Every structure is written in C-alpha cells, then in structure tokens.
Amino acid sequence: MKKSGLFIAMLLLFAFSTSCKTAQKAVAAKTESEKTSKKKSKFKPYSKVVTSDAVTDDGLFKTHQVEDDFFYEIPNDMLEKDMLWVTRIAQIPSNLGGGYMNAGSKTNQQVVAWERFQNKILLKVKSFSEVALDSTAAISNSVKVNNYEPIMYAFDIVAFSADSTAVVINVTKFLSTDVPSISGLSSRLRKQYKVRSLDKERSFINSVKSFPENIEVKQDFTYTAAEPPSNSSVGSISMQVNQSMILLPEVPMQPRLFDPRVGFFTVDQIDYSSKALKADEKTYIRRWRLEPKDPEAYARGELVEPIKPIVYYLDPGTPENLKEYIKQGIEDWQKPFETAGFKNAIIARDAPTPEEDPEFSPEDIRYSVVRYVASTTRNAVGPSVSDPRSGEIIESDIIWYHNHLRSYRNRYLLETGAANPSARTLDTDTKEMGEMMRQVIAHEIGHALGFPHNMAASYAYDVEDYRNGAFTQENGIAASLMDYARYNYIAQPGDENIRFVRQMGPYDHYATNWGYRVIPEATSPEDEVATLNSWIMEKAGDPVYKFGRQSSRFDPQSQTEAIGNNPIKASTYGMKNLKYVAQNLSQWTSSQTDNYDDLQELYGELLGVYSRYAGHVVTNVGGVNEDLKKPSQSGTVYSTVDKKTQQESVQWIIKNVFETPSWLVDKNIVQNIGPEGYFDRLRSIQARQLNSLLSFDRIGRLINSETVDANYYTALEMLQDVRKGIFSKSTTDIYRRNLQRVYIDRLSYLMTEDSSRSSYNIAQSDVRALVRGELNTLQSTLRSKRNSASNQVNKYHYEDLLARVDLILNPR
Structure with a gap:
C-alpha cells in the first residue's frame, strides 16, 4: 500500500510538473507571440498606407500619392534588377552656367538597383566600369569585393501588398531632399553662385508618373544663393529637375x-x-x-x-x-x-x-x-x-x-x-x-x-x-x-x-x-x-x-x-x-525694318564670323595633322604642318588682322547702334587672334617640331615675324597703338603666367628665353620710334611701351 501510494504520489507530482511546464511553455509562447506581434506591428496594413484617397499610377512600379506623401510599391521580382537613373534639368533659370547649359541638360547618369535588407529597402548604385565579363572566373569574386556598391538611400518598409508580392516604401523625404548624387546643381555651380542650402519651404515634388518601363519624377527646387546667375534681388536659384528611372534589358x-x-x-x-x-x-x-x-x-x-x-x-x-x-x-x-x-x-x-x-x-x-x-x-x-x-x-x-x-x-x-x-x-x-x-x-x-x-x-x-x-x-x-x-x-x-x-x-x-x-x-x-x-x-x-x-x-x-x-x-x-x-x-536690315535692332544683332555676329575665319588660319601655325591609324598602316599618326604653310599663315594674319581691317568699322553701322566703343571692337578681335597665336601650347608645338621635322618653322621665327608685322608700320593710329599694347601685355603673360596648365614645363623650356630676347630687341625698336615720332601722342605711346617692357624685364 505504501509503495502504491508512493507511486501514485509520484505520478501526481510528475503530472503536476508536466502541467506546469506546459503552462510555462504556453505563457512563453504567448509572450513570444506578443513580441512578434509587436515586431510586426511596425508594418502597417496596406489599406492604412495606400488609402482609398490614394492616387495610384500603375507601371514599372505602382506609385501612390496620398495627400503630400508619395509611395513606391516595388514588386519582389523588381528587386535587384538593373535600372538606369538619369538626372536632367527640366527647366533652367536664365544664364545658369554662363548660358552654356540648356533645359534638358543631363547632370548625372548611374545604374541603380533596389535591394531588400531585413526590414529596409536599399537603393544601391552599381558600376559597370570595372567588371569580370566571365562570371565563372575566380577573379570575379575579387572584382565584387573590391567594388562594393554604395548605398544612395535606405528606406523603411512601411507595408506589404495584400498578396505579399510587393513592398511599399515612402519616397517623399528622398525625393524632396537635396541628394547630391541626383542633384541638378553641381558642386562647381554651388561654389560659383555661393549656394547655401535647399529652401524646403520653396521646394516640392511636382509629379511622379509610372510607365511600363520607367518612372519619371519632377522636382521643383529652390536654393538660397548669395550670387545667383539671374534675378539677384530674390537671392535664390529655382530649377525643375527631372529624375528618370529606366528598367534595363534583361539580356x-x-x-x-x-x-x-x-x-x-x-x-x-x-x-x-x-x-x-x-x-x-x-x-x-x-x-x-x-x-x-x-x-x-x-x-x-x-x-x-x-x-x-x-x-x-x-x-x-x-x-x-x-x-x-x-x-x-x-x-x-x-x-x-x-x-x-x-x-x-x-x-x-x-x-x-x-x-x-x-x-x-x-x-x-x-x-x-x-x-x-x-x-x-x-x-x-x-x-x-x-x-x-x-x-x-x-x-x-x-x-x-x-x-x-x-x-x-x-x-x-x-x-x-x-x-x-x-x-x-x-x-x-x-x-x-x-x-x-x-x-x-x-x-x-x-x-x-x-x-x-x-x-x-x-x-x-x-x-x-x-x-x-x-x-x-x-x-x-x-x-x-x-x-x-x-x-x-x-x-x-x-x-x-x-x-x-x-x-x-x-x-x-x-x-x-x-x-x-x-x-x-x-x-x-x-x-x-x-x-x-x-x-x-x-x-x-x-x-x-x-x-x-x-x-x-x-x-x-x-x-x-x-x-x-x-x-x-x-x-x-x-x-x-x-x-x-x-x-x-x-x-x-535697317533700311527695310526702319529700326536698328537687327542691324546691331547682325553686326555683332559679323564680327564673330570674321574672327572665326581668322582663327582657322591661326590653327596652321604650330599645327599638327592627326591621322588616326593602326600600327599595321603606313605613316605616322601625327605630322607637323609644313614650314611654308605656317609662314604664309602668319603673313596672312598680319595682313588681314593686324593691319587694321577698317572696313569693319563702317560709320553707317557703328554710329547707329551705339555711342561708343568703336575702336575697342577691333582691339578685342585683334587681341583674341594675337593671344591665340602667342599661346603657350602653340609655341610649345613649334619647339617640339624641332625634334621630329628637319625643315621646321621655329618658335623664334614665328615670334620675330609677329613682332615685325606689328611694329613695321611707319604710321601709327589708334588701332595700331591698341594692338601694340596687346602685344606687350601678351609677352608679359608669357614671361610671368603660371605654367601649370600647359602640356609642358615652360619654366625649363626655351619659351621665356625667346620672349626675353624679343623684348630686348623690341626696346631698340621702341627707342627709335619714340625719337622719330610724328606727334606727341605717338611719342607718349612709345615711352609708355618702353616703360612696360622695362617693367617686364626688371620687375620692381
């Protein structure tokens, strides 16, 4: 009996223990369930995010606008797909970039992919500039680990579609923020116009549209800027930026x-x-x-x-x-x-x-x-x-x-x-x-x-x-x-x-x-x-x-x-x-329209055409012909322009540009389109061609030809020809005086300018020795011309040039 009672007691105790453990497990399971429930609760029901008020556009992704918020519904099968992201300026303020940028200008292009990581969606930037085209090669893994893809932006998953085949993310903050990699304003322009920040009160998402193979977003952004390119009184730059996201071909x-x-x-x-x-x-x-x-x-x-x-x-x-x-x-x-x-x-x-x-x-x-x-x-x-x-x-x-x-x-x-x-x-x-x-x-x-x-x-x-x-x-x-x-x-x-x-x-x-x-x-x-x-x-x-x-x-x-x-x-x-x-x-023009607007416009463009024709001849000087070839083809890729052509080109410039083209200063034109600046128009054209002719790179190519051409036009010959052409005239008028000052200024530039932007080491080349020699020779010419000057203006002019040359040769 005692053994039986003891046995029953042990059974009861075991049953009680088992019951307690079961109860504990139930409690633990309930607690875990509650934790899981709480964890899941961070994802809202789809209907609470994409409400009945949502404006939905179905395409590559479904896009939803709910009041001021924008959502992307990204299908799971679109994750990790290669997509091309193109940023363009859709509408541009006047004179942005000095007038050399247009509406439609592309500011960036990059491949992206949407990837899931835990409870986030990452927008990653992919590169195809470094690849292993043979994906089976061992080095392909090295390429991958040494080219880790940067994350442009990370989004919290806010909901799942009803059938769990897509994730929903809120892209509002991303698309209304000045994200550098998709900005329409480069760092250079920001520095140039002293841009301080994006003004959130004057910036917004204009539209989001989804098409079968792309999504298009328009952003209206306003930046505060100390020195905007136009409308300076506003103190800001406004522009419309277009973001295109394009699905790339599977193959x-x-x-x-x-x-x-x-x-x-x-x-x-x-x-x-x-x-x-x-x-x-x-x-x-x-x-x-x-x-x-x-x-x-x-x-x-x-x-x-x-x-x-x-x-x-x-x-x-x-x-x-x-x-x-x-x-x-x-x-x-x-x-x-x-x-x-x-x-x-x-x-x-x-x-x-x-x-x-x-x-x-x-x-x-x-x-x-x-x-x-x-x-x-x-x-x-x-x-x-x-x-x-x-x-x-x-x-x-x-x-x-x-x-x-x-x-x-x-x-x-x-x-x-x-x-x-x-x-x-x-x-x-x-x-x-x-x-x-x-x-x-x-x-x-x-x-x-x-x-x-x-x-x-x-x-x-x-x-x-x-x-x-x-x-x-x-x-x-x-x-x-x-x-x-x-x-x-x-x-x-x-x-x-x-x-x-x-x-x-x-x-x-x-x-x-x-x-x-x-x-x-x-x-x-x-x-x-x-x-x-x-x-x-x-x-x-x-x-x-x-x-x-x-x-x-x-x-x-x-x-x-x-x-x-x-x-x-x-x-x-x-x-x-x-x-x-x-x-x-x-x-x-003006005789037909009875106003001078078109005459002024066309005259300005005529000067540009003249300068362009002159520039074509200047290119012969120090010119190098480029004939792209493979090594199996005869001849060289680069050959210098022959000496005779270069000499003739310099003389052509002297005759057609440096000898005053007075026909360009037609009284019937200039005196009807402006009150001043007649003489300076020619000075600017002559200066442009002279500065181009006496450029570091051109002189450098002339020096370089000494190493490859037996019958070459030397840099010294070119400098001498130009000097003689500019100072050979016995008579000197306002145009010639202007040109001679431009010439002295250019020689000063060649003697003193920082040469870091040139393609060769100027300080250790012949350039400054040649220019110094020309300045010394010019001093004698100027003294002679000063002593024989026909009037006081010309005498003062030559004295001024002498002082300028002396300052170049003997800087204070």
Missing part, C-alpha cells in the same frame, strides 16, 4: 568594340577576367539595337526591316508648317541605314492624339520624341540614354528651341549673302529655312544615333570645288552631316547653281554601315574585329572617309565651322564675301 545587347578611326560615342569597361596580362580596358560604341526580322535574307545581302525600328514622334506642340521638314530630317537617315542592310530602320510619326492613344506620353521611355521648346534659346540638342553594360541606346529626345532658326537665318545672310541673293533679307524664304531646319534635325538625330562631330569631313573637299555648282549639288559642303560645316562661304558672286546648305554625305553611310551592320557569324565582340577592320582598310587614305576628332584643336584638318582643304584660301574667299556683306548690311 544586354552584344556590344561592338570601338575603333577610334570611326566616330562613335562610347561606354568604357575594365574587364578583369580578360586573358590579357592586365586589367583589359574595353570601349564599346553606343548604338541602337537593330536586329533583322529575316536573318537569312539579311545574310544574303537583301534589305530587311528591323524587328524594332527607331521611331521618333513629333511633339504635339510643333508648328504645323515645320513638321514636314522635321520628318524629312529624321528619315534622311533611312538611306545610310539601307547601306547597313536595313530598310525603314528609322521612322517619323506625329504623336497620337489623346483619342488615338490616351496613354501616350513623351516622358514614357518607350517613345523617342522631337520636342519643340518655346524658348529664346538658340540651340538644338540630341541627347540619348544608353545601357552602360553594352552601349545600347534605349531612348532619345531631340530638343529644338524655337529661336534656333534665327541663328541660321543670320548666318545664312552673313556667310552666303555675297554670292546668294536669296539670303539678302531678314524674311528668308520658307522653303530655304525649312531646308536648314531639316539638316539641323538630321544632324541632331545623328548624335542620337551615336555619332559625334566629325570635324575632318569638310577638309575632304578642295576649296575650288565649293565654287562648282554641279559638285556642290551632288556632294554638299562636307563629306558628313556631322561636321560643323553649315554654309558654303567660299562661293563667290557670279558662281552658278551653288548649294549653300549642308546635307548628308558619304561618310555618314560608311559610319552607319560600320556601326550598325549585323555580322551574322560573330558571336562575341572580339569575333567582329577582323571584319570591322577590313571595312576601315578598304577606305583608308581617302579623306572622304576620315574621322576627325573635335578635341583635336591643334589640327587644321579638323576645325569647327571650317570648310575646304586649305584654310588660307578658304578664309580669303570668306573675308572677300564678308566685306561685301558689311557694305550692304544696313541696306538689307
């Missing part, structure tokens, strides 16, 4: 390797998985993805339509009378694309009406648009958005500013008016203006297709060919539309059947074929190289197919706004025409 396009002998915009990468014994730098061209609908027919050489053609829509605000010219400019590129094997590769369309397509928007990344902007800006631009992984151009908007045609009318009159009677008016014929607009649009489309300026294209034609009507009608005025060669300023009065306006050229067909023709058998960029090189070699040595870089400012073959293969002859013809225009400018 990148096969890239095409860049060759500098053919002009293309590019993207760069460093491939660490390359078999080269170094980090392999790879540069790909930027181009649209054009793939033939019928690859077999394409491979047989038949013209084939692309799977997805390039389509440009015209802004609904485009004036009706201009639409046909814009469409022609777009579709002028169909012929070069046919050379590349595609038909109907590029198409112009009117934007659909709201009735035809209520969802159409120029901001939708699926649509490329020629935007017509009501602005006094005189410009047109052709920006595009490209995939940094492959160079694929995804979208492009051509921006045409309303007043740009005025620039073309003015230059048409000034540069062709002598030989072209139809240009001698302020009311240019509509068809002629339409043709100019057509070519400008085609030029900007060229940029949007991936083509940079080809500044060598106008050097392909002989100067005398520009006076041949049959030649100009067939070939235009440059071998490429992408040159800055706008008008035929060489043709002379009496030349017949002349084409004065640029047009598409043979280089445009060649470059389009090189960049866009599909090479069927190639499965990698490297597989294409041999074929691409063979196409270049077929045309090597023919100036019509030469590419000249805009950055080659030392190369007389690649000059902006120049035409013809001889700058001296071309500028001589141009100056002759300009004299005729100057004599008749009042008759063609």
